[in-house]
Amino acid sequence: MTTSLPVAIDIVSDVVCPWCYLGRARLNKALAQIPQTTVAINWRPYQLDPSIPAGGKDRQTYMMEKFGDAERIRTAHTQLTELGREVDIDFDFDAINVAPNTLDAHRVIRWAATAGPDVQDRVVGRLFALYFEEGADIGNPAVLIKAAGDAGMDKALVETLLATEADRPEVEQEIETARKMGITGVPCFLFEGRYAVMGAQDVQTLAGAITQIAEAKANGTLDQPAG
Template identity: 60%
Template sequence: MSNEQQAIVVDVVSDVVCPWCFIGQRRLDKALAAVPEIDVQVRWRPFQLDPTIPPQGKDRKEYMLAKFGSDEKLREIHARIQPLGAAEGIDFDFDAIKVSPNTLDAHRVIRWAATFGGDVQNRLARRLFQLYFEEGKNVGDHAVLIEAAGEAGMDAPVVTALLATDKDRDAVANEVATASRMGITGVPCFLLESRYAVMGAQETPTLADAIRQVAAAKARGELEPAAD
């Protein structure tokens, strides 16, 4: 069976401020390494955990307290996530995060990264997760986004010019709305060949097995046509 026959597309629906999406990204990377015989194209799709956050963002501590009710509850949540992240090589530093950003502009830059081809979009998604969760940077800030874009291999002056416009704001918002219509209420969600969904930050073997099964089914010509 050739690599060409086994080539599949995995769409990752995620938000850059979702810690489970960061964990899911690391597990997906490991899953891909476990199936080198399969040509997998990864595409990052937008989701906003809270699109109502203003463009300038909100104070992180105030926002999280309003959302979860108490410092104690918040500490419990972080204490549950941190060891899971550590197991994937993630050094979550929740205390370093000062701003809860609106992620629309981050998703616009991720969208543009796809046009550069290669691994640029993957590199950008990884870098934005690192900046927010490990370095406490505001990923709603244009300067942070432009620097990350340049590091990922994008043309920083082009990104600077595009961010100053409304380009693709509606397109990103429409993609987020489409995800909701598809029944995606939480992220990450891994869509294989636009047909099969793996919900949540599943363990690496689960993701690898799903990729193998879908690739094999595609190679046998058994996949149902995708809905319009």
């Protein structure tokens, strides 16, 4: 079956969430398994910790304050590193020195949505890689500007906008809306604005969900109640 109408996928995510990075990689592998199905992806903002100051915090200190157990942190990092290898992610948690506030990153991601086809997803992917594989401070405006340019955005425009309050209230409102919807963890995949799949699901689960929704949409049965 070839689906002419794309399946809309909104992904609520934070770019400092390793499970969100895994979720994106697994989604890409799922889509590769169902090339006959087209999708329209839109990244939505979420902040795991909006209390982090604008300049960020020392990550080791932050992680100990948050989890309070070095062994627990090492165990989680080991698990994530192993899962990452399965989807070609090379996590390097030791390289991360700063726990950033991600509000500005989400502003850039918001602007990327109107910068051209697939630009937003490229920006998101680049920010994930910068943070989790290269240890870059993605709260740093210079890092954000370069990432935006690398993904095809207008660097000068991004630099100008970042120096202002442009879209800050809108991003904060989107984050609040996600919380009011009951989203307390990410990633959250929202299909066609109504069907939610929580967490970094495995490739087959994502592929199956997308295929089922695509078929229902193509057949005109998407909104019909289950018999």
